[in-house]
Amino acid sequence: MERVEKEIIVRNPQGLHARPAALFVQIASEYDVSVAIEKDGKVVDGKSIIAILSLGINKGARIKLTVEGKEASLAFHQLRRFLEKND
């Protein structure tokens, strides 16, 4: 079982709000992995839009992204790219 864990600074201009949160969940759901997001000590399921929204992640927020499962490194790469995308 693969496991990738790393701190990331969110660069997406809108942070993880409704539309970006929805996209994040869609990307996460494409892979057979479990995704966890940690912010300020609170950990939530990265495949749940409600849980992600409840973290109130803005641009510039520091989060810890943990991906676990068969396709962990691939999924991690895609999710990270999305979070760090700056346009």
Next chain:
Amino acid sequence: MIKIKGIGASAGIVKGKAFYFSKEEFFIPHRKIDYADISREIYRLEEALIKTRREIANLQKKISDSLGYKEAKIFEAHMLVLEDRVLIEEVIKQIKNQRVNVEFAFYQSIKKYAQILRELDDEYLKERATDIEDVAKRVLRKLLKKDFLSLEGIKEKVIIVAHDLSPSDTALLPKSNVLGFVTDVGGRTSHTAIIARSLEIPAVVGTEIATSKIKGGETVIVDGTEGIVYVNPTTKRIKEYEKKRSIIVKKIPLAKTVLSQTKDGKKIILSANIELPEELSSVVTYGAEGIGLYRTEYIFLGRKELPSEDEQYKAYVNAARKVEPHSVIIRTIDIGGDKFLSKPQVPYEFTPFLGWRAIRFCLANLHIFKTQLRAILRASGEGNVKIMFPMISGVEELKEAKRILEECKEELRKERKRFDENIAVGVMIEVPSAALIAEILAKECDFFSIGTNDLIQYSLAVDRADEKVAYLYEPAHPAVLRLIRNVIRDAHIQGIWVGMCGEMAGDPLFTPLLVGMGLDEFSMPPPSIPKVKELICEITFMQAEEIALHALNFSTPKEVEKFLQEKVKEILKDKFYKIFT
């Protein structure tokens, strides 16, 4: 009879039966369930979720078809809420552990998450709580077997009265059965107002009290021009309504075919003020000769990211094509920094009057300004486009804006993109200092457009929004008239033309006066055009000049108004009532 005042958001007048559209609160039953019932409750949850998903998918498709793909995007987030495993697992856990019915469990979880979002320090996310509740209500309706209360089922012609209408309410509206709208909340840019204008039906919004006075079934008259609603009107009121209605119905075809010129042949251009793309069709309907004020704020507001050059370009080209061969005067954005983008829910009417806005804001945010200028320039390669700068208070600002415009032209030349090398540049005269140095500004531009709303406000130091001083807001104030006269005179001396795009331009009381002062172009909301045109056709330019000269002799606004009214009555005779209803 009850008279309710609001904001006229879509012009016209209509009488009909009120249909009260209420979004009722739910009563959520709370029951203890037996162990044996757990699986049944979970099954009910799954069933309700599937049905709701289907409902939202349908809605998404309908909105996408009617309003476009972008408008429908928010439903993607709605869908994900329905598939949210954290939420679903939590509801199931509650049903199992606390032995409660599914409605209660579901409602508790939703309430919890909506609360968390509301407590976040972020205006945008706070609003998402409403989205989640919107989805939750749909699920609860399925669980409670309540028919979804929608406007879809309306079978007769009605006037819709509601606290507020959301895009999902109006998406399924049987449009042929809706005569008008009345809402408690909202302004000219609210969703209801936009829909009403695009359907060309009267609407009064922001009444605050409509739903407390109207319960459905009453006869109501909606006057969207004046912003007034009459509930259970008297016979006298109905007669007046019928008179107004017959005039409005009769007048429109006339407007299109008749030339707008005085009896002695002086041509006056009547053009349209446009706030939203939905209004473009009315430019032609009401016989406007082009657009005298194309406001661009709508492209920037209500969103988180800036509109791209291409998106703006497309919008401007679309407007230019619609009014061909006439021109469209595009005003660069008039928004202030404090509410820009970060707080899209704040209507721009609250722009700080004396603050950091319009050209001041643009000159400090060159990336935003240049993107817009490039888009306007490129549109000028495709149609008849002019450009206008708002809130100019001194000649340096105008020169600086023009310098940046030249920079954009140079860029486009290098990129070999098409644009009008000689695009006309105008200044909106709305700051008293600009009015006083009209002669200096006129040497630097191709035309003026007098923005009377702000000009009056600044000249008389009256904040219209402040009820205690609103009585001092007088378009007929001798100071205002003198400023307008000077601007027109100085512009003509320098050989440029002058338009007016404030409310005064669309008020027929001032038509003879302004024609007499030499105003070349009147820009107004399209529905005002027929009235003003009718009046122009009844006067001679010489008559108008005399009226203007005489009006400038009075010392109070009241005297001016009284004089203008007498003169207009004299000119129009029995047609007076037709125009001044």
